[in-house]
Amino acid sequence: MDQKLRSQMGWFTGAVASSIPWPAKDVWIQYAGDDFILRGTENGEQRLAPAITTPGVLQRRDECLSKLYRFTSVLGWFRDGFVDVVDITHGSRATVFGVGTRLAHSSVGQFGRKSFDCSHMPIIEDENVRIALAFWREGERLSGVHDSYAFLSYFKVIESQYQDGRGRADCFTRNLDYLPEERAVARIAELRAAGEDVGRHLYDSGRNAVAHASFGGDIVDPDIPFDRRRIAADLVLMRELARRYIAHELNVPTARSLYASRNRLEPWEPLIDPKALATLKAGGTPDLALLELEGLRVGLRLWPDACGCGP
Structure with missing residues (x-):
């Protein structure tokens, strides 16, 4: 994460009021082609206010802030609450907000580093x-x-x-x-x-x-x-x-409604034999030979860590 935050000059950071649990450590999110870093509320022994950092130059301030506001709208809805920007700072390097920043807070506490998840947030184009x-x-x-x-x-x-x-x-x-x-x-x-x-x-x-x-x-x-x-x-x-x-x-969708309705086989469908896929969708157990997974290496990832591979 530190490498990402040093990767360019020019960052906007918005302190937020939030009714969703906030991550304890920084979480880097790529959403609709843009980078957003949820600043964790723990930084060593220092306690921080919840905030979001996104890259941008001062000359394009309104464009960058508009993207930040739109992102908070979707994030809050998806996680069944709200995230609202209450203060803004800009600098050549990414900054943070200390506890006590005006109105910045998370009213329901925080997630641990591994438990915050906003995967499959909808892209809003309309x-x-x-x-x-x-x-x-x-x-x-x-x-x-x-x-x-x-x-x-x-x-x-x-x-x-x-x-x-x-x-x-x-x-x-x-x-x-x-x-x-x-x-x-x-x-x-x-x-x-x-x-x-x-x-x-x-x-x-x-x-x-x-x-x-x-x-x-x-x-x-x-x-x-x-x-x-x-x-x-x-x-x-x-x-x-x-x-x-x-x-x-x-x-x-919200995270809850998406969890109930999302087709978890969709990313795998191009790799699975049509007969085996039909059997899986019907709740059955296909012939393992049809899956054609023998000898392949499968990557496993616990978000937000990098992918680790195993047999």
């Missing part, structure tokens, strides 16, 4: 997906800090995907009855029992009331306990709608 993940990151960061603005960010996950309110309303209708979170289900039942159109309620009493403060109109008044309780109850529902939209309509 602009609509990118912006939805950015608003999701923003909502996750604000959740538990400021309910009203968190609600607005989750709402924008869906609002950003449609040109008019009809598309958004149809999206709510499609997804309301498929939310698994018990508190979201209970809130839907409560609103329907009161005769509310749930989608309209989320727009009028949620989105509009948060975003606007017109005299005499609906607002979320920070001094009114009822308003605070209402937006907190609606926040759970809006968050689950945003999560379902990203997962099921934009089809962005």
